[in-house]
Structures are given as structure tokens and as C-alpha cells.
Amino acid sequence: MNTQSYxxxxxxxxxxxxxxxxxxxQKTALRLVxxxxxxxxxxxxxxxxxxxxxxxxxxxxxxxxNLSDTEICAICADPARDHGTVCVVENIRxxxxxxxxxxxxxxxxxxxxxxxxxxxxxxxxLTIQDLETKAASGDVREIILALSTTMEGDxxxxxxxxxxxxxxxxITALARGLAVGDELEYTDQVTLGRSIxxxxxxxxxxxxx
Amino acid sequence: MNTQSYxxxxxxxxxxxxxxxxxxxQKTALRLVxxxxxxxxxxxxxxxxxxxxxxxxxxxxxxxxNLSDTEICAICADPARDHGTVCVVENIRxxxxxxxxxxxxxxxxxxxxxxxxxxxxxxxxLTIQDLETKAASGDVREIILALSTTMEGDxxxxxxxxxxxxxxxxITALARGLAVGDELEYTDQVTLGRSIxxxxxxxxxxxxx
Numbered sequence: 001m002n003t004q005s006y007x008x009x010x011x012x013x014x015x016x017x018x019x020x021x022x023x024x025x026q027k028t029a030l031r032l033v034x035x036x037x038x039x040x041x042x043x044x045x046x047x048x049x050x051x052x053x054x055x056x057x058x059x060x061x062x063x064x065x066n067l068s069d070t071e072i073c074a075i076c077a078d079p080a081r082d083h084g085t086v087c088v089v090e091n092i093r094x095x096x097x098x099x100x101x102x103x104x105x106x107x108x109x110x111x112x113x114x115x116x117x118x119x120x121x122x123x124x125x126l127t128i129q130d131l132e133t134k135a136a137s138g139d140v141r142e143i144i145l146a147l148s149t150t151m152e153g154d155x156x157x158x159x160x161x162x163x164x165x166x167x168x169x170x171i172t173a174l175a176r177g178l179a180v181g182d183e184l185e186y187t188d189q190v191t192l193g194r195s196i197x198x199x200x201x202x203x204x205x206x207x208x209x
Numbered sequence: 210m211n212t213q214s215y216x217x218x219x220x221x222x223x224x225x226x227x228x229x230x231x232x233x234x235q236k237t238a239l240r241l242v243x244x245x246x247x248x249x250x251x252x253x254x255x256x257x258x259x260x261x262x263x264x265x266x267x268x269x270x271x272x273x274x275n276l277s278d279t280e281i282c283a284i285c286a287d288p289a290r291d292h293g294t295v296c297v298v299e300n301i302r303x304x305x306x307x308x309x310x311x312x313x314x315x316x317x318x319x320x321x322x323x324x325x326x327x328x329x330x331x332x333x334x335l336t337i338q339d340l341e342t343k344a345a346s347g348d349v350r351e352i353i354l355a356l357s358t359t360m361e362g363d364x365x366x367x368x369x370x371x372x373x374x375x376x377x378x379x380i381t382a383l384a385r386g387l388a389v390g391d392e393l394e395y396t397d398q399v400t401l402g403r404s405i406x407x408x409x410x411x412x413x414x415x416x417x418x
Binding site for chain 1 (some may be wrong): 214216217218219220222223229230231232233237239240241242243244245246250253254255256257258259260262263264265266267270275276277278282283284300301302304305308309314364373411
């Protein structure tokens with residue numbers, strides 16, 4: 001779409017702001033902006049105020065680096081959680097995914113990304129130093145490495161492993177294998193191979209369903 | 210995704226505001242909000258200010274009802290355009306589409322929708338009364354009905370036609386037929402049938418490419 005044909009500079013500016021969002025092209029941006037224009041003015045000001053407050057007031061939890069409204073997030077502040085078990089994840093979406101399983105009662109450590117030389121992200125850009133400090137404190141019994149099973153995730157796992165392996169901590173990783181509902185025929189070779197190597201006693205799998 | 214697992218109320222509010230936009234679900238909304246959080250604070254305030262200004266300052270052109278920064282839009286204010294030829298369209302996106310063809314030098318009349326009893330939109334919700342006033346003024350030579358070729362568009366075309374047919378104005382509609390690049394084999398019967406009935410002298414089609 002030719003940008004010169006916008007009937008209004010205000011409209012064009014709003015569309016170009018929306019187009020900076022990931023996955024939003026100019027046509028979608030125009031649709032969103034025209035939608036906002038059809039809403040009552042109060043709705044739009046609530047929309048912008050919510051964003052402004054979010055950007056200005058949101059904090060990073062001092063313990064786990066998760067996003068939080070308070071200095072310490074609700075998970076880290078919960079005395080019922082096991083603070084000796086730390087699950088290392090890439091970002092806050094992963095925290096939300098694991099919380100939704102309701103299978104984990106420990107606490108988290110959000111790295112803020114994975115080591116990715118291609119994207120210019122090195123260990124210093126992540127919260128790995130802070131994780132080392134935690135490991136050295138003696139308060140942690142287990143660190144669960146729960147990064148994505150990509151090359152960058154594996155690299156980061158290994159980097160962290162090297163940094164903390166000398167502390168008296170058990171270091172574990174998420175189980176890899178068939179997803180629940182997977183058909184063998186359509187499972188990739190590497191996953192299938194691993195799930196054969198790491199086969200578990202059948203009675204264990206019974207208890208988990 | 211379970212909304213209870215949001216680590217922050219501020220985040221949750223922002224996500225739910227984004228989710229009100231058309232075509233944006235909760236997962237996409239979260240992605241957009243986290244993207245905004247990674248931007249410098251100045252970028253976010255520019256984003257919200259642009260939206261606030263848009264909602265507060267944008268106007269509807271008094272002549273054609275197109276969106277505009279000024280009381281009269283740039284098209285209606287342009288003395289080089291033919292103000293005797295009025296193209297009736299549904300919305301401002303249609304104005305932009307026709308402007309992009311650079312084939313039309315007249316002015317527009319934006320209806321603001323089409324008659325659609327299913328959606329509760331009747332003639333009074335559109336700018337049809339204003340179009341009648343224009344037709345009665347004697348300043349208009351031709352009115353081009355350029356609505357979508359849907360049932361609602363056809364209904365609206367016919368409604369407008371009945372309202373203005375007694376004025377000394379030529380009333381035209383967009384040509385219907387094969388799209389440029391269409392293959393006969395895959396063209397629907399109605400379109401193909403019309404394009405046979407409305408066949409044009411071959412020499413005319415030569416000049417238009």
C-alpha cells in the first residue's frame with residue numbers, strides 16, 4: 001500500500017507506530033488504528049494509560065528477574081514454594097507456561113534470553129552471573145535447566161553447567177522424549193532416539209497420567 | 210493460556226487491552242506487550258502520544274466524510290480535482306485503494322459502511338442523507354457507486370439509486386468482470402456471465418493496458 005495516499009498525517013503516524021510491533025504489517029496496523037478510532041475516546045485513553053503505566057511502573061523481581069508489580073515477585077515472596085529448587089528459564093512466557101502445568105513448586109530464574117552469537121547475545125547480556133551467585137550461596141539444592149531444545153538453548157545450558165558444576169548442587173534438565181499425544185511415525189529421529197535411550201520403567205509412566 | 214499465571218497485574222491489564230483489538234488474541238497480545246517493554250521508555254510514550262493525538266485531533270472531512278487532519282480533506286480542498294464527479298465508497302480504506310490506482314480525478318463520498326440489517330446498520334447510520342443533499346445541489350454531474358460486490362453492497366447501491374435517480378445526474382457503477390490476470394477456468398460463473406454480457410469493443414481494452 002502506498003503510504004502517500006493516507007488522508008491524514010495523524011493517521012499515518014499512528015499506523016507507522018503500530019507497524020513497528022512484531023508481526024504487524026501496514027495493512028493490519030491500519031485496521032487496528034481504524035478500530036481504535038471507532039471506539040469511544042475513553043477506551044483509547046484507557047488503552048494508552050495502561051501502556052504508559054506498564055512501561056513506567058513494572059519492575060523486575062530482584063530474586064528471579066521475572067516481571068513483577070513489586071520488588072519481589074509473588075512466586076519468590078511465597079513461603080510455601082521450595083526456594084531450594086531453582087528452575088532456569090529463558091523468559092517470562094516460559095515461567096507462565098510452567099506455572100500453568102501446576103507441576104512445579106520451586107522458584108524460577110529468568111535468564112532474559114539465551115546465548116546467541118548470531119544475535120549478538122553473550123553470557124554478559126543474561127543474568128548468568130546472578131545465577132552463579134545464587135549457586136554459591138549454599139541455599140540452592142537443585143537447579144533445573146529448562147531452556148528450549150535449540151542449539152542456542154543447549155549452548156546456554158552447557159555454559160551454565162560449566163559455571164555451576166563445582167557447587168554441591170544437583171543439576172537437572174527437562175526430560176526429552178515423545179510429547180503426550182505424539183505418534184511414533186511422525187516423531188523426528190533425534191527425539192525418538194533419545195526417548196529410547198532414556199526409556200523409563202513402565203510403572204513410572206502409569207503413575208503420571 | 211490461563212490468565213491467573215500472569216506475574217504482574219500491570220502486564221495482565223496491558224495484555225487484556227491489546228486483546229480487545231480485532232484479530233489479536235491473548236498470546237499475540239502478550240508478545241506485543243513484551244516487545245513494547247523491551248523498547249526504550251521514549252518509544253512507548255511516543256506510541257501512546259501518537260494514539261492519543263490521533264483520537265483527539267482527527268476530523269471527518271465536512272464534504273466527503275473521509276478522515277482528515279483539517280476540516281476539509283486534501284482531496285476535497287484540491288481545486289485540480291473534478292468536484293462534479295463523486296465516487297461513493299464504503300470506508301476510507303476504499304478511498305486509499307482507489308487513490309492508489311491514480312485513475313480517478315474526482316472526489317469521494319464516504320458512506321461509513323453499507324446497509325446491513327444483520328449488523329443493525331440502516332440507512333440512517335450512513336451518510337446517505339448528505340449524499341442526497343449533494344445530488345440535489347446541482348453541482349454534481351456524475352455519481353459513481355463503488356461499493357463492494359456483496360449482497361449488502363448491492364442493497365446499498367440500489368437504495369442510493371432509488372434516492373437520487375430523479376436528479377439530472379448520471380449514475381454509474383464500477384465495471385464488473387474478469388480481474389487482470391484471472392484465468393477463465395477459475396473465474397466464478399456469475400462474474401464470467403456478466404463479463405460476457407458486458408463485453409467491450411476490443412480496441413477499448415487495448416488502450417487501457
